[in-house]
Amino acid sequence: MTETTLSSEEAAPPHAIRRVRHETRRRALTVTAVETLTPRMKRIHLGGDMEGFASLGADDHIKLFFTDATGASAMRDFTPRAFDVAAGTITIDFALHEAGPATRWAATAAPGTTLEIGGPRGSAVVPDDFDWYWLIGDETALPAIGRWVEGLRSGVPVLTAVAIADAGERQSFKTAADWTGLWAERDLSGADDAAALLALTDAQPLPPGEGFVLIAAESSVARALRTRLAERGQPKAFMKAAGYWKRGEADAHERIED
Numbered sequence: 001m002t003e004t005t006l007s008s009e010e011a012a013p014p015h016a017i018r019r020v021r022h023e024t025r026r027r028a029l030t031v032t033a034v035e036t037l038t039p040r041m042k043r044i045h046l047g048g049d050m051e052g053f054a055s056l057g058a059d060d061h062i063k064l065f066f067t068d069a070t071g072a073s074a075m076r077d078f079t080p081r082a083f084d085v086a087a088g089t090i091t092i093d094f095a096l097h098e099a100g101p102a103t104r105w106a107a108t109a110a111p112g113t114t115l116e117i118g119g120p121r122g123s124a125v126v127p128d129d130f131d132w133y134w135l136i137g138d139e140t141a142l143p144a145i146g147r148w149v150e151g152l153r154s155g156v157p158v159l160t161a162v163a164i165a166d167a168g169e170r171q172s173f174k175t176a177a178d179w180t181g182l183w184a185e186r187d188l189s190g191a192d193d194a195a196a197l198l199a200l201t202d203a204q205p206l207p208p209g210e211g212f213v214l215i216a217a218e219s220s221v222a223r224a225l226r227t228r229l230a231e232r233g234q235p236k237a238f239m240k241a242a243g244y245w246k247r248g249e250a251d252a253h254e255r256i257e258d
C-alpha cells in the first residue's frame with residue numbers, strides 16, 4: 001500500500017492511504033444491550049468512557065481485555081462496528097465459534113457485564129476516490145466490511161464477497177454506494193479453506209479503472225486470495241490483506257505483505 005503522512009496544508013495525491021496515530025488508554029465500558037444479529041453473530045452495545053475515542057478507518061481495530069474466573073487475562077482484536085463519542089457508546093459484533101475468551105465472553109454477556117477496551121492505536125484511512133471497491137472476507141471481517149460499505153460515497157460500485165456458515169448469516173447494509181453482496185456458504189470447519197471465496201471472486205471480472213481490495217479472513221485464506229488477485233492484475237499497492245485469525249492459534253493477527 002502507498003502510505004503518506006501529510007501536513008494539513010498539503011493536498012493528498014490520488015489514492016494515498018492516510019495514517020493517523022491516536023492516543024490510547026484503557027476504557028471501562030458496560031454492556032447496555034445484546035442482539036442476536038444472526039444465529040452466529042452477537043451484536044453487543046456498550047456504554048461508558050468514550051471521551052477522546054477516535055476511529056477513522058472502517059477496518060480499524062481495538063483491543064478487548066478479558067479476565068477469566070481464574071484471574072488469567074487475555075486480549076483480542078475487534079472492529080469498532082459503530083460508535084458515538086458524544087453519547088458514550090460503542091457497538092461490537094462477535095462472530096461466535098467453538099472456543100476462546102472473546103467468544104465465551106460474547107456468548108454470556110448481558111446488560112451490566114463489564115469490558116475494558118484499548119485503542120485503536122491508529123487508523124489507516126483508504127480514500128473514497130477509487131473507481132470501485134472489493135471487500136472480501138469471512139464472518140470476522142463482516143463488521144469492517146459493513147462499516148466500509150456504509151461509509152462509501154453515493155453510487156460508487158462496491159462488491160462484497162463473504163464466506164459464511166449458511167444463508168442465515170447474511171447481513172444487509174444501508175448504503176448510498178452501488179453495493180453487490182455475494183455470499184459463499186461453507187461449513188465453519190472449512191473456514192481455513194480458500195476454495196469457496198476463490199470460486200466466488202474468480203467468477204467476477206475485475207472492473208475497469210482503479211479499484212481497492214480489502215481482504216480479511218483466516219490467515220491462509222487471506223494469503224491465497226491476495227496472491228490470486230495479484231495474479232489477475234490487481235496492483236498490490238491497492239490491496240490490503242490481513243489474517244484476522246489463524247486455525248489452531250489463539251489471538252493471531254497477521255498483516256499479509258510480500
Ligand SMILES: Cc1cc2nc3c(=O)[nH]c(=O)nc-3n(C[C@H](O)[C@H](O)[C@H](O)COP(=O)(O)OP(=O)(O)OC[C@H]3O[C@@H](n4cnc5c(N)ncnc54)[C@H](O)[C@@H]3O)c2cc1C
Binds near residue numbers: 061079100254
Ligand atoms: C484487525 C482485526 C479485527 C477483527 N475484528 C473482529 C470483529 O469485529 N468481530 C469478530 O468476531 N472477530 C474479529 N476479529 C477476529 C478475532 O480477533 C479472532 O477470531 C479471535 O481469535 C477471537 O478470539 P477468541 O478468544 O474467540 O478465540 P482465540 O482464543 O483467539 O482462539 C481459540 C481457537 O479458535 C480459533 N478461532 C479463532 N477465531 C475463529 C473464527 N472466527 N472461526 C473459527 N475458529 C476461530 C483459533 O484458531 C483457536 O484455535 C478481528 C481480528 C483482527 C486481527
